[in-house]
Amino acid sequence: MQEGSDSLYSREQVIQPGDQLLIRNLQNEALISGIGGQNNLQQMNAQSNTGYRVETDGMVLLPVIGKVKLAGMSRLTAQEHLNQLYRTQLLQNPIITxxxxxxxxxxxxxxxxxxxxxLxxxxxxLAQMLGEAGGLNNRANKRRLKIIRGNLNQPEVFIVNLEDINSLSDRxxxxxxxxxxxxxxxxxxxFLDRINPSTSFLGLGLSVLNVYLLISNLSR
Structure with a gap:
């Protein structure tokens, strides 16, 4: 298995253009500062529940604070960044998720x-999501589970042997x-999947014919 770039194997999910973000304000309305006012907070909550799209330039248009670049940030970093921005412009003690x-x-x-x-x-x-997917059935090859990652034109492909307990610690x-x-x-x-009923009968017939011809030739 080949190692890829750190970005591919980083444990933190990174925001990318095209992502859809759900942003909610959990703060008590009594803590609203005089900058935004009641109407702006209600507007922010209503729009947050519908989600915000990250544009191709990495920017997200948000109530009150306008366009903010979030692409390239981890979820937690972006969340803290928004808390700081809303603390400055709208809320005294924001709780933005x-x-x-x-x-x-x-x-x-x-x-x-x-x-x-x-996700x-x-x-x-992987082990957690295997449960969500109903686990492996009795046909599965537990020694050759494949994970395909990244650009599908040149993907990173690596094989997991689920029968090797040590492989489960791979990051x-x-x-x-x-x-x-x-x-x-x-x-x-x-092998069985490659053989359907029609081809199996045909193959059996050809085998019998070959044996018959071989015996006939030997008996001459």
Whole structure:
């Protein structure tokens, strides 16, 4: 398994252009400063519940404080940055929370439940998400679980052996946004999957014919 760049294997989710952010104000309305006023706070809460998109330039348009560049920041860094900005311009003791709502991974292959799953925490280990996906079925090759990461034109692909307990400590198993986790079938099932009823009967017929021709040639 090859190591990639630090950004690919960092444990913190980093905000990117195109991300959707859920930003909420949890502060008591009694703590509003004179800068914003009651109406502005209500407007901020209403818009926060619908989410904010990170534009291609990395900026996010927010109530009262206007455009703020959040792309490139971790979720916690961006959350603290917004708390500081709102503390300066609107709230005395703000409690601003930020969630990146579009983070997801895809599970394909021999899982109980294939599909897309949201990453609802900053750090989620592969083992945790395996449970969400219904675990591996009895066809799965537990020694060759693949994680496909990064640009799909030149992805980082590494193999996880779930039967090796030491492999679970690999930091690359902290899942990233848009990771694809693929569980391939065991070799025996791969062989069976390549044989359908029509080809199996045809193959059997050809085998019988070959044996008959061989015996006929030897008996001459």
């Amino acid at each position: 930020l969630i990146i709502s579009n983070l997801q991974v895809t599970f394909l292959g021999e899982f109980g439940r294939q599909g897309n799953y949201f 609802n925490k900053d750090q989620i280990h 690359r198993l902290m899942l990233r946004n848009n990771d694809i986790v693929y569980a391939e079938p065991r070799p025996a099932f791969q």
